[in-house]
Amino acid sequence: MSVVNRRILETIEKGDFALEIKQLLKELLMIEARNAEDKKPRYSEDYDRIIKKLAERRGYREDT
């Protein structure tokens, strides 16, 4: 089950991006979908956590 339009997820999947970027977009979209109804959503902490986690993973993958 997904809160995000399948078309978006499929376009991300088919895109010529690194795995971590695909993961980043999918995770961030889930946050956006969850926050869609909020007038002033709090997103910074979630964003930072995901960006740091995946940027590190990409760095690790590229280094090895």
Place this chain on the structure above:
Amino acid sequence: MDIDYLRMKDFRQYRNAKIEFARSPKKNFTIIQGVTGAGKTNILNAVTWCLFGKELHIDKKYKGLPIVNTTTLRENEGRASEIEVEVQFVESDGKRLRITRTGHFKEQSGNVVSISSPHDLCVMREKGRDWVGPIYGDDAQYIVDSLIPPAIEEYFFFDGERMNDYFRENTGKDIKDAVFKISQLELCESMIDHLTARKTDFLKMARGLSSKAQDIRDMLDIQNRSLASDKKRLEELQTKFAEAERLEREFSEKLRNSSLERIQSLEEQRVSLENDLTRIQDEIEELESSKVKLLHKNMPIIFAYGTLAKTRSLIEGRKEAGMIPPPVKTVFIDNLLKKGKCICGSDITGKDEFSSTRRKKVEAFLKQSELSEISNDLINCNVNIQAMLDRVTSFPEEAIDLGRKLKDLQSTKNEKNEELIRISTEINQSNSENIKLWGKERDKYNKEKTELSVEIGVIQKQIERRGNIIRASNSELNRELRKETKHSSLLKLMNFCDDGIKAAQGVRDTIMRNVKEDIGRRTSQQFLALIWKKGTYEGVKIDDNYNISVPHVSGREGLGTLSAGERQVCALSFMAALNSVSGFKVPIIIDTPLARISTEPTRSIAENLPNYLPGTQVSLLVTDKEYTPDVRDALSQVVGKTYLINFIEKDYGGLSEVELQK
């Protein structure tokens, strides 16, 4: 996903009602029939209240009235009354999902007050042979929102009667918003904004930057803030433009529907001229852009033409004189010197006086040869120079041709503009005060539109310029940060954000393009299939600004002259198209789908509707007038269940019961 059943307990006029929906693959239409005021729209409200806690289709007459059944409330004499609405879905894998919302109310000093209860939403989900749950609160709401995001529910549960005004009330911007909403492109937009903001914040929080990096950071900060304010301004202008466009269309439509035939015809001519002018303006802009490209391509060569031609003639002259190419290759003489032996066999090692004299001679020859070697490059250059000179020979003709086309278009544009002024003047000088007023209002909004489009163009250019500055500054900052290893983790984060932003923009643009094309094509196909005047319209078109047009086969625009029924069909086709591109497999409930359509065409719509919502469970809330024997007959192959709403007027408000028809 289908709706299995809807159960309502003490919800508005329903004290205890259960509707089981048709779910057979071939017969998945449910008809719920009732007279006006029987409670059809409240069935739609019961569904949205259960899912989202809000009655999203509330009728004016029910606003302010308690949601709880008034008879129950009165019978409970001040004690709490409970409403319960339950919707059970069956997901594509056959598993059931039960959503129950409850509310508690009581009468207090003549007012109905809500009593808060800890768990007003409860979800139960079938897993294997068991049920998981109950799941309450935010988790439950998250599950529901995943099924049907509340922002797009209106494209699945909607009022057919309002469809008549859909394109009259909504501008290109509104249509674009609907497309963005249904395809969830707004999620992409806010993701891009938030990623950009996070990237800026990572940079803001960085310590120990060089003074140059700090300067770039400060500059980027200013530019980003200005860009955000430009974008906000652009949005405001686009909203104003859309409003002016809507009002212009409204007054234009009034003129076209006026009782005076002459005015009708003039206004139709005017609309057609406006369309021609838009097309001509597009062609002019395209030609001007080609002209600029032609100039960019050829100008450097044209400026340097004299010098290039002279260089070429000099090289040719030397070549003809036999001065180039060199008679002997440098590498050959160089090898002789290395070996210390001349081509004639003499020693040129330079170890004695004679050998040294001979060596010097050969070395002098080498120098001369080196110079001549450059001439090889000159010969190659000459070939390139000739190619450059050849390239510009067609320039004058191309430039003249473009200029002539532009002049012709400009002159056609002027003629059409003059004709437009003549028509507007004639309309504005009409003897009818109303027509004069409508003409003036239409002109006013047309002028406002023109002024706003200039302002929009300026701000769009400004946004583009700022974007370029930001991109260049980012590259510079990257270079600066790369100089020191201590910034490597910051750089990694920023680059990761950048890649994410670029990818998200790409995804957004791809979807935007595909969705627009898809919706345009599907709306057109459905409209042509549903419309009863075959061979009258070419279809439905959506332009780059998401303005909808319905070109008549004669070439003139037909949207403004569509009848109420045709407009409703057009909007229904658009909704079905939006629905099919949404990516959500959600059942559709349409309240009064055929209200505005006269008897004869309803059969055609009823026959075609199932073909355009294939595999989708559809429920139609219809009046007796809509559900004619013809419609009933046309839908007989797909209708699985039919219900009748019986409405009984009581002292404290009405009561409705739902009865399954055999």
